[in-house]
Amino acid sequence: MSTKKDIIDRCRANIRERLIRPTLTDLNPTVYDDPLEKFISQAQVMGCRVERAKSTDEVDAIIKKVYPDAKIVASSLPYVKSASLNPDTVPDAQALNGVDVGVIRAEFGVAENGSVWVMQKVKERDVCFISENLVAVMPEHVVSNMHEAYGEVSFNDYGYGVFIAGPSKTADIAQVLVMGAQAARSMTLILIPDL
Amino acid sequence: MSTSHSIAAKKFLENQTYATWHDKTFWGVRAKRDKLAFELPEWERLRDKASAIKRHTLTNIDMYLEMFSEAAEKNGVEVHWAKDAQEFNEIVFNILKSHNAKKLVKSKSMLTEECRMNPYLEERGIEVVETDLGERILQLDHQDPSHIVMPATHLSHDDVGEIFERELNTEKGNHDPTYLTYMARLSLRDEFLTADAGMTGANFGIAATGDIVVCTNEGNADMSTSVPKLQIAAIGLEKIIPDYEALSVFVRLLARSATGQPSTVYTSHFRKARPGADKMHIVIVDNGRSQWLGDPQHWESLKCIRCGACMNTCPVYRWSGGYSYSYFIPGPIGINLGMLRNPKEYSGNVSACTLCLSCQCVCPAKVDLGTQIYKWRQALDSYGVANKEKKMMVKGMDMIFDHLSVYNAATACAHFLNGMGPLVNNGLNPWAYAHKMMKFPKKPFHKQFEDMEKNEK
Ligand code: SF4
Numbered sequence: 001m002s003t004k005k006d007i008i009d010r011c012r013a014n015i016r017e018r019l020i021r022p023t024l025t026d027l028n029p030t031v032y033d034d035p036l037e038k039f040i041s042q043a044q045v046m047g048c049r050v051e052r053a054k055s056t057d058e059v060d061a062i063i064k065k066v067y068p069d070a071k072i073v074a075s076s077l078p079y080v081k082s083a084s085l086n087p088d089t090v091p092d093a094q095a096l097n098g099v100d101v102g103v104i105r106a107e108f109g110v111a112e113n114g115s116v117w118v119m120q121k122v123k124e125r126d127v128c129f130i131s132e133n134l135v136a137v138m139p140e141h142v143v144s145n146m147h148e149a150y151g152e153v154s155f156n157d158y159g160y161g162v163f164i165a166g167p168s169k170t171a172d173i174a175q176v177l178v179m180g181a182q183a184a185r186s187m188t189l190i191l192i193p194d195l
Numbered sequence: 196m197s198t199s200h201s202i203a204a205k206k207f208l209e210n211q212t213y214a215t216w217h218d219k220t221f222w223g224v225r226a227k228r229d230k231l232a233f234e235l236p237e238w239e240r241l242r243d244k245a246s247a248i249k250r251h252t253l254t255n256i257d258m259y260l261e262m263f264s265e266a267a268e269k270n271g272v273e274v275h276w277a278k279d280a281q282e283f284n285e286i287v288f289n290i291l292k293s294h295n296a297k298k299l300v301k302s303k304s305m306l307t308e309e310c311r312m313n314p315y316l317e318e319r320g321i322e323v324v325e326t327d328l329g330e331r332i333l334q335l336d337h338q339d340p341s342h343i344v345m346p347a348t349h350l351s352h353d354d355v356g357e358i359f360e361r362e363l364n365t366e367k368g369n370h371d372p373t374y375l376t377y378m379a380r381l382s383l384r385d386e387f388l389t390a391d392a393g394m395t396g397a398n399f400g401i402a403a404t405g406d407i408v409v410c411t412n413e414g415n416a417d418m419s420t421s422v423p424k425l426q427i428a429a430i431g432l433e434k435i436i437p438d439y440e441a442l443s444v445f446v447r448l449l450a451r452s453a454t455g456q457p458s459t460v461y462t463s464h465f466r467k468a469r470p471g472a473d474k475m476h477i478v479i480v481d482n483g484r485s486q487w488l489g490d491p492q493h494w495e496s497l498k499c500i501r502c503g504a505c506m507n508t509c510p511v512y513r514w515s516g517g518y519s520y521s522y523f524i525p526g527p528i529g530i531n532l533g534m535l536r537n538p539k540e541y542s543g544n545v546s547a548c549t550l551c552l553s554c555q556c557v558c559p560a561k562v563d564l565g566t567q568i569y570k571w572r573q574a575l576d577s578y579g580v581a582n583k584e585k586k587m588m589v590k591g592m593d594m595i596f597d598h599l600s601v602y603n604a605a606t607a608c609a610h611f612l613n614g615m616g617p618l619v620n621n622g623l624n625p626w627a628y629a630h631k632m633m634k635f636p637k638k639p640f641h642k643q644f645e646d647m648e649k650n651e652k
Contacts, residue, residue: 002278004264007432007481012257014489019254022247024440029237042457092471093422094388112447113458123470126421129414130387146447146458150439159270159467165458168414172329172345174352175220176372181328182383183414183461 024147031144035111039142040191042114046166047179049188059103059137059190066188067101067133074131075103076122087127096124102131102184106138106164108152109189112145115165116189120158128164134184136164139195198582199543204515218513220348225507227455228557235447245448246561248441249498253488259402259435260479266405267477270467275478280310283480287312287394287427288319290476294425296321296391302409302416303327304396305343305501306429306480308523324386326415328379335362341517343524344453344503349516383415393419395465397430398500399445400477403438406466407477410449410459417463426468427476432484433497445500448559453502487535492570496531498560505554505564511547520544527554527564534571542580545571 032038040050051062056079063073063082074085074096080103090096104127106116116136118128128134143149155161168183179185197205208214232238252259264274275290277283283306291299299321307313313323313334325334329347333340336358340346347355356370365378395416399408407428409416420426436442450456468475488494506512506526517525522533522541530548533541545568552565575581636643 002276002282002481004260004274004276007276007278007479007485008257008260010481010485011260011432011488014485015254015257016489016491017254019247019250021251021437022244024244024444027237027240027244027444029241030235046457046460093469097384097388110458113456115458115462124421125469126418129417129421145443147440147443150443153439153464155464155466157467158470159465160469161464162417163458163462165460167460169412169460170328170376171454172327172332172347173355173372173375174350175223175345175348176352178373178376180380181376181413181415182326182380182387182418 027147029145029147030112031148032111035142035144036109036140038111038144039109039114042111043109043116043166043189044114046114047169047187048114048166049186051188051190053190053192056137056192056195059135062188062190063101063103063135066135070100070133072099073101073103074099074127077103077105077137087122087124090124093124093126093130096127096130099127099131101133101135102127103135103137104128105195106136106189107154108141108143108149109138110144110146110149110163111142113163113165115149115163117149117153118162118164119154119156120160121156125158125160128162129168129183131184133186133188134164134167135188135190137190137192137195140191140193198546199521200515200519200547203519204511204547207516207519208514214514214516217349217516221507221513224345224454225504225557228452228504228507229455231451231455231457235451241444241448242559242561244444245500245559246498248436248444249560250495252436252441253433253494253497256432256435256488259437260432262402263400263405263435264479266401266403268405270405270475272405272467272475272477275476277478277480277482279482280312280480283310283429283478283482284312284315286478287429288316288321290425290427291316291321291392294392294473296425298322298324298386298390299392299394300324300326300386300390300419300423301394302396302411302419303330303346304394304429305524306396306431307394308340309482310480312429324383324390326383326386326413326419327411328376328413328415331379331383332358335359339518339523341525342503342506343501349518383418387418387422390419390423392425392427393421393423394427394429395420397428397434398449399442400430400435400479401438401442401464402435404466406464408442408446409463409465410446410461411463412454412456412460414461417461420465421469424471425473425476426465427478428465429478429480431480431482433499445559449500449502452504452557452559483536490535493531493535493567495562496528496535496564496567498562499528499532499558500560501528502559504557504559505562508553508557510549510551510553515547520547527568528562531562531564531567531571538571538574538578539580542571542575542578545575 075083170181
């Protein structure tokens with residue numbers, strides 16, 4: 001088997017000239033006058049339903065309104081009283097199969113593409129993917145673009161984070177857009193000013 | 196002498212209805228890309244930065260590989276190094292074997308295609324399940340991808356419907372894409388739940404943090420890695436970039452260039468194994484890349500971020516399809532990577548280019564694809580694979596273009612050829628095939644220009 005040294009040495013031997021790294025100071029990326037407004041419309045373009053709430057007390061009612069037929073709700077968020085499964089305490093990832101609505105927290109949104117940053121905070125992160133429908137509760141905290149976003153991302157000891165922009169999609173069959181390929185088939189964002 | 200590509204393309208073009216549909220479909224993706232690109236005033240600056248970051252990273256890749264592997268190890272990940280496809284396959288098999296893993300679910304990875312990993316593992320008793328819908332369709336039908344981002348787009352919904360009727364027992368005659376996608380979802384769900392291991396490729400490896408970053412729309416990379424107990428990531432060494440600042444440039448370009456979306460649905464950052472899961476493994480693959488780095492003419496092909504935009508825009512790809520190319524990656528980037536891999540074996544693809552250079556106008560990493568193809572063509576002779584008839588004609592042309600007097604005499608007389616189309620445009624002229632005979636003007640351009648200048652005075 002090759003070693004790290006073999007491969008790195010071979011690379012080094014073939015590098016002819018070391019080129020310097022550019023700065024991004026002259027990139028001037030697009031920023032929006034009202035990032036929140038742009039974020040909401042862009043998230044809708046990506047297929048999200050966007051709800052506004054004053055406090056976490058309203059979250060359960062919104063879930064009921066948006067997903068009236070949901071039987072199994074999974075969440076570790078203390079204010080989601082309708083949850084019957086907790087991704088933090090289920091025995092394994094498989095136990096979340098069959099969840100109708102997974103409710104998670106997102107940290108912030110990105111205006112340019114309607115995505116939200118989700119940092120793993122529960123033992124079984126498949127709640128974000130295996131649930132038929134995904135609800136992300138988030139503060140009204142939005143950045144304009146991915147440059148700003150990567151300045152904001154944070155990780156904890158779980159060592160996993162993901163930008164999610166709407167429900168799972170595919171156009172692999174004849175370029176026809178279908179929502180709900182392998183992961184969540186719908187996504188709802190609940191924005192709360194001071195979360 | 197026809198090239199392997201031109202022979203295959205001729206066959207592709209026999210069904211003109213299909214060829215027209217194929218062209219329209221991929222041009223549609225190109226048009227979506229344009230719409231998204233033009234929404235950002237900084238688009239061209241982003242491409243410049245992407246290219247410069249890649250040039251910097253590649254020419255310091257020794258250092259970044261050290262950084263990346265150290266960061267990953269600090270995260271508790273086991274890092275493996277594979278010099279070629281054989282070693283890569285062995286490493287993956289050994290990891291699976293040591294965990295007694297029988298079923299592997301995986302997301303799309305051109306690297307595992309490059310290494311022919313699936314057949315290698317299958318021969319050794321591992322069940323491999325592709326979970327990207329397009330890849331899954333092809334796997335069920337024993338086909339290879341015809342595009343690097345939209346691998347099964349050459350199939351119609353009826354084709355897919357018939358494959359699913361046969362393989363997944365779907366309703367006879369129901370070829371509705373929504374229904375078919377749902378049926379694939381149900382069957383793949385079972386695979387995720389029962390798999391022992393999950394594998395992803397990598398769009399990017401982040402040197403500063405050791406992250407493997409994977410971009411998908413379906414969420415299949417996340418399903419593959421958040422349910423099974425064992426996670427393996429495969430990454431070509433050229434996919435390492437310095438840090439999140441660099442990543443922010445590439446993620447803005449990738450999906451816009453690939454499918455005309457502002458972002459993929461999931462941009463996932465894998466740093467550590469899940470709680471309760473086994474150790475996470477990353478396999479870094481060379482397989483020729485370190486050598487290509489030293490090629491002064493062609494090393495910049497390594498900047499490619501595999502968005503597929505050069506295929507969608509390429510008139511030859513659109514009118515000949517992915518299977519007309521003999522290398523497993525088609526289109527402009529595939530022509531170049533094939534030549535880096537083995538010029539003798541894959542030179543049959545370099546003819547698949549009109550030198551319109553549309554590819555390098557759209558490439559988010561500014562790989563000079565068409566220019567490189569031109570350079571490969573100039574070198575064909577040194578591999579002993581140049582087209583003999585064209586070589587003869589080029590010698591004749593050299594004579595004409597090198598001697599101004601002969602050139603002027605030739606252009607002045609060219610219009611005499613107008614009535615003699617069949618004589619020039621015949622089977623002996625290898626360029627005449629499928630090319631319309633041009634009409635030569637009575638007055639050559641130089642003469643027209645002189646007259647114009649005279650008239651203006
Ligand atoms: S060469 Fe450029 S356009 Fe082609 S796939 Fe690679 S990054 Fe995309």
